[in-house]
Structure formats: C-alpha cells, structure tokens
Amino acid sequence: MQNFLENQAKNISNDKAKTILELVDKNQMTDVSSKTRSALIPQLINQQIETVKKQLAEKIDDNPYKLTTMPGIGYTLAAQFIAEIGYIERFNSANQLARYAGLAPAEHSSGKSRQTSRKKYGCRDLNQAFYMLAIQQIGITRNGKPKNLAAYQYYQKKLNEGKSRKSALVCLQRRLVDIIYAMMRDKSAYELPNQAS
Missing domain, CATH: 1.20.5 (Single alpha-helices involved in coiled-coils or other helix-helix interfaces)
Incomplete structure (x- = not known):
C-alpha cells in the first residue's frame, strides 16, 4: 500500500x-x-x-399453580397467566376473572331493546393469553388429531350452533377461564375430561 x-x-x-x-x-x-x-x-x-428460559422454568416449577400440566400451556404462557392474574384469591368467582379478562358479555340496553356483546375493555394481556391458549387447544397435531379433544369438540359444537369462528373461539376462551380459575384456586393439575361422547 x-x-x-x-x-x-x-x-x-x-x-x-x-x-x-x-x-x-x-x-x-x-x-x-x-x-x-x-x-x-x-x-x-x-x-x-x-x-432466562431455565430460570423461568425453575420459577414456574416452584410455583404452587400447576398450569403447565394443561396441554398448550408452556412456561411462557404459564408465567403470563400468573403475572396477569396475580393472586387468584382476589377473584371470588370465575365470572369475576372473566370480566377482568374482558371475556364476559356486557349488556347494552336502551328502552325495550337489550343486546349483549363482549367487552372491549379489561386486561388485554390476559385476554391475549386466553386467546393463545384457545388457539392451542383447538390445534390439530401432525397426525390429524386435535391437541385437546374436549376443547375441539366444544369449539365444533359452537360452530354447529351457528356461531362464527370468532364467537366460538370466545366461547372456548370463556370456558378456559373456568378451568384456569379452578386450577389456580385449588392449586391442582389439569385433568382431561372423560372423552365419552
């Protein structure tokens, strides 16, 4: 050079x-x-x-809530539920938790007309967590079987009742609120429902 x-x-x-x-x-x-x-x-x-993943797994495993026993809930989603819900004791019922998550129907009335719709407010992050869980529940595995047969059948039942996909998914989310509430309240593991149909 x-x-x-x-x-x-x-x-x-x-x-x-x-x-x-x-x-x-x-x-x-x-x-x-x-x-x-x-x-x-x-x-x-x-x-x-x-x-961070290892630390998160350790913290979730040490937690009394056994959310990771439910299909579709990994450590990240379990951490999101625990963080957003906090102490489950602050909710007296699953209905209160559903309202907090923005998944309970709200009534709109004027005069004699009454309509119900889903609330747009509430904890949006918790709502998103229930949405992600619902999507996981109705997912199909590579061999063509649903990941959670009971959730898939419930979703299909709502579709057969004439609900749109979005409405059927919201119904499933609301049902998942009941399950998560019971699991956290009782500090119990997830048990698959009887598959007799």
Whole structure:
C-alpha cells in the first residue's frame, strides 16, 4: 500500500503516506473487530435467552399453580397467566376473572331493546393469553388429531350452533377461564375430561 501511495501520489510525503497507511490499518482492525462482534452478539443473546428460559422454568416449577400440566400451556404462557392474574384469591368467582379478562358479555340496553356483546375493555394481556391458549387447544397435531379433544369438540359444537369462528373461539376462551380459575384456586393439575361422547 505504501509503495502504491509513493508511486501514485508524487506530492504526498513519506510521512503522510505512513499516516494514511496507519489509518487504513486501523480501519481494517475495526472491520475485523466489528465482524467478530457481529458474530458474537447472536451467540451471547442466545445464551442469555437460554438462561432466562431455565430460570423461568425453575420459577414456574416452584410455583404452587400447576398450569403447565394443561396441554398448550408452556412456561411462557404459564408465567403470563400468573403475572396477569396475580393472586387468584382476589377473584371470588370465575365470572369475576372473566370480566377482568374482558371475556364476559356486557349488556347494552336502551328502552325495550337489550343486546349483549363482549367487552372491549379489561386486561388485554390476559385476554391475549386466553386467546393463545384457545388457539392451542383447538390445534390439530401432525397426525390429524386435535391437541385437546374436549376443547375441539366444544369449539365444533359452537360452530354447529351457528356461531362464527370468532364467537366460538370466545366461547372456548370463556370456558378456559373456568378451568384456569379452578386450577389456580385449588392449586391442582389439569385433568382431561372423560372423552365419552
């Protein structure tokens, strides 16, 4: 590089050429270190994620609520339920928990007309957790069987009653509120219902 600078630029002194060469070398070192950093950062992030996952699993396993025994609830979703619900004792019934999650019907009346609809308020994060659980429950495995037959049958029953997919899913979410409430209240594991149909 120095030879190139000396031959190409007659008006550049040797000192200036050395300075330019040093700057080029520093840039190359910076490029190497930035490439090294770019390669190490994803590895470090993945290590941190794995560490957090292990810590989360330990905390959930130490918790008295056995939410991970239910199909479709992993450590992350269990942590979300526990964080959003907090102490289950603050809810006197599953209906209160459903209202808190925004899954209880609300009545709108004016004069003689009465209509019910789902509330748009409530704890949206808890509502999202119940939505994710409902989606997991009605999912189909690779071999074509439902992940949770009872939940799938309930969902299909609501569809057969003429409800839209969204309404049937909300009905399933509301049923899951009852199940999660009972599991947390009793600190019990999930038990599959009898599959006699």
